Amino acid sequence: MIASIEVFDTLKYSVEHLFDNEINSLxxxxxxxxxxxxxxxIYLRHCAVSDEVEHLSRTYLIKDRVTEELxxxxxxxxxxITRPVSGSSFDSVPAIELSNFAMDCNYKARHTGEMQHLGAYVFKYFVVPTVKAVAExxxxxxLYIYALPSGRLMEHYEKMGFLRLPxxxxMFVHNHVKPKYDNGCVFMYQVLSLKNRCYS
Incomplete structure (x- = not known):
């Protein structure tokens, strides 16, 4: 039997696929x-659905379990991830892209003091478990991301375990696999910590 993917809700928040609930569109x-x-x-409002239909990306919503806010x-x-080998040759590392990651600014304003580091919380309890489940x-x-070139934001990602390449x-990654829509963004990555599997 192949294991199914399970990512559990926390006491405060739940995670669900974009299409799991009709109210999600609202x-x-x-x-x-x-x-x-x-x-x-703009991506969430106008592009996420078409990317889902075309199997280009999967989008997950984080919802407050008490207020049901997004x-x-x-x-x-x-x-x-491409890595140079010699000359124009390169090797590739299989990875997952965190292609979009955002918190609702109005939600954060309404709940100031309740969750000081919402993005880091969502990353730890929802993004990472989902990625690790897929990696099984x-x-x-x-796992990698193209971060907006903001010093404060990049420091935030570094605290979440992301690193920059030399x-x-x-530059090699930017020239080979960086999407056009991420122009100006900075590649950051982290190696996943996974359980080793072997025959008993």
């Missing part, structure tokens, strides 16, 4: 990000 329409992250707001969302898709079924070595390797 919640998505009200979702707002901070001004410097409008692209993530607190944030994240999108995942398969990808790879397919070969996945790393400048030459970072």
């Amino acid at each position: 919640l998505v329409e009200k979702f707002e990000t901070s001004p410097n992250a409008r692209g993530l707001e 607190a944030g969302y994240f999108s995942l898709r398969t990808g790879l 079924l397919i070969g996945v070595n790393s 400048p030459d390797e970072e």
